[in-house]
Amino acid sequence: MHSLIYVSSVRAEFGPAELETLTAQAARKNARREITGMLAFNGKSFMQLLEGEQNQIEALVEKISKDPRHRDLIVIRRRDIEVRECPDWTMRSFVVPLDRAGDAKRFSMALPDGFDLDTRLLFTSFGSLVRQQPKV
Numbered sequence: 140m141h142s143l144i145y146v147s148s149v150r151a152e153f154g155p156a157e158l159e160t161l162t163a164q165a166a167r168k169n170a171r172r173e174i175t176g177m178l179a180f181n182g183k184s185f186m187q188l189l190e191g192e193q194n195q196i197e198a199l200v201e202k203i204s205k206d207p208r209h210r211d212l213i214v215i216r217r218r219d220i221e222v223r224e225c226p227d228w229t230m231r232s233f234v235v236p237l238d239r240a241g242d243a244k245r246f247s248m249a250l251p252d253g254f255d256l257d258t259r260l261l262f263t264s265f266g267s268l269v270r271q272q273p274k275v
């Protein structure tokens with residue numbers, strides 16, 4: 140089996156409602172292909188984990204990379220796996236940063252138990268990115 144994580148940049152007019160629709164549709168389609176994973180969205184960028192049979196993952200990431208809802212997809216990690224890190228979610232999404240006190244910890248605790256340290260660090264780092272206005 141194969142595991143892939145990418146980041147990409149959202150295009151305009153995409154928010155929590157659109158994320159909900161996208162995730163529900165993705166979860167349904169992934170179930171048919173035995174693909175599991177998760178998607179984090181911070182208002183500007185996506186980070187998604189996809190895992191399953193290699194040919195299914197390649198075909199899906201190829202399709203996702205052409206989706207007009209985002210651009211500049213970059214695969215940041217790819218590896219062969221014996222066991223899924225995220226076996227229970229055909230797709231689940233989170234809006235981050237969870238910027239209220241304690242939310243970073245809640246996000247970390249919401250991640251699947253099967254996530255290894257590397258995967259956990261990638262998602263919690265992404266989830267703690269905060270956009271700041273440049274000071275002039």
Ligand SMILES: Cc1cc2nc3c(=O)[nH]c(=O)nc-3n(C[C@H](O)[C@H](O)[C@H](O)COP(=O)(O)O)c2cc1C
Pocket residue numbers: 161164165166168169178185187199202203204206208209230
């Ligand atoms: C950030 C992002 C993540 C996506 N994740 C998935 C996914 O996990 N599974 C999926 O089937 N489609 C996903 N899609 C949607 C696909 O790009 C595509 O629209 C969908 O597979 C429908 O394709 P079809 O009409 O050819 O079936 C995602 C799109 C975006 C923008």
